[in-house]
Amino acid sequence: TLIQDFVPASGDGKKITMAAVRLMNAPQQATFPRIDGYDFAAELGQGGMGVVYKAVQVLANRVVAVKTISVHPDAEMRSRFFLEVQAIAELEHPHIVKVFDVGEAHGRPYFAMEFCSGGSLQSSMDGTPWASRDAAALVEKLARGVALAHEHGIVHRDLKPANVLVGADGEPKITDFGLAKRLDTDDGQTRTGVVMGTPCYMAPEQAAGKIEKIGPATDVYALGAILFELLTGRPPFKGSTPVETIEQVRKVEPLSVRTLNPSAAKDLDTICGKCLAKDPAARYRHAGELADDLRRWLEHLPILARPVGLLEQGWHWVRRNPLLAGMIFASLFGLAFAFVHLRQLTDDLVRSTAVDSALQQAILIEEANEEYADVVNRAKEGPFPVTLNRPPE
DSSP states (O other), X not given: OBOOOEEEOTTTOOEEEHHHHHHHHSOOOSOOOOXXXXXXXXXEEEOSSEEEEEEEETTTTEEEEEEEESSOOOHHHHHHHHHHHHHHXXXXXXXXXXXXXXXXETTEEEEEEEOOTXXXXXXXXXXXXXOHHHHHHHHHHHHHHHHHHHHTTEEOSOOOGGGEEEOTTSOEEEOOOTTOEETTSOOSSOOTTOOOSOTTTOOHHHHTTOGGGOSHHHHHHHHHHHHHHHHHSSOSOOOSSHHHHHHHHHHOOOOOHHHXXXXXXXXXXXXHHHHTOSSGGGSOSSHHHHHHHHHHHHTXXXXXXXXXXXXXXXXXXXXXXHHHHHHHHHHHHHHHHXXXXXXXXXXXXXXXXXXXXXXXXXXXXXXXXXXXXXXXHHHHHSSSXXXXXXXXX
16 A cells, blocks of 8 residues: 655655654654664564564655564574575565565664555464365465475475465465575574474474475475364364474374364365375475365366375374384284284194093093903803993994
């Protein structure tokens, strides 16, 4: 929105914006940075090291958002700040905020970027699931913007609803590339084992601090988490503490979208499942592939993603939990061995019982034959005839 109303200032005849007049007449409750060419109006938010203000860029006659470092920066902070500026500046896309100006004032670097009057996507999410088509259409736009970053070798690493701004036209725009990583360089900004990002939306490799595995599929996971939250009203994982959330991200399979929202489209459930796969190789390779599959669904075409079968789910679980899986397999093997051994003992006992029974039967027959022979002999010697029943064979 351009400031088009100008009024003459008293005395020298110069013109100033109405926004500047309102600022001069308003109570001075906040301390703003002093940067030539900018009239500051309000603080919009703070991050780990930066503060974002709403301001008027006087010569350009436009409202902008100005980001600057909140404290006197050291070399690492300055390097990361300018990395963010460079990342945004080279990405010209309708769904990524634009950078208008970069500079330094009083020892603190700053940059002015597009002001989005609609606030953040986070502010419009109240836990109520979105309609499937609305959610898919929004995430497709975000994925197109992220795809451009991936084409330039940039991974955002902190995609979340709070980092998606809404312009005056209602279009979403990605911001805050403060954790961005360039894939073609080792910038030394992050060390292996350091967890950076927002737990609810970070990929398992991020949660585990495996920096070497972070790539475009890491952003795909975050986009899938945003889609999941739009469709269900909650992120895939949210523990009582950040540490608990990180553990869930690393080790627990997410619920299906349709378990939480049966009215959600089945194909979008499948797309979410592919994005949220624990193994980066099982996800879309980059955001462009995700955007294309969402476009297929929006146009009522078959999607490329396929539901993960139980066998594949089991294999992924084994790969994530090798120690526990080994213990379970060892226990099952022990049970199987015990069962076979017990079966063998049972068979031996049955055979032994049969042998004993046959031996006892033979003894009885032998005793009967001896008794019969004895009776025959006595009958031959006695005066009376004896009728005999021959014992069985």
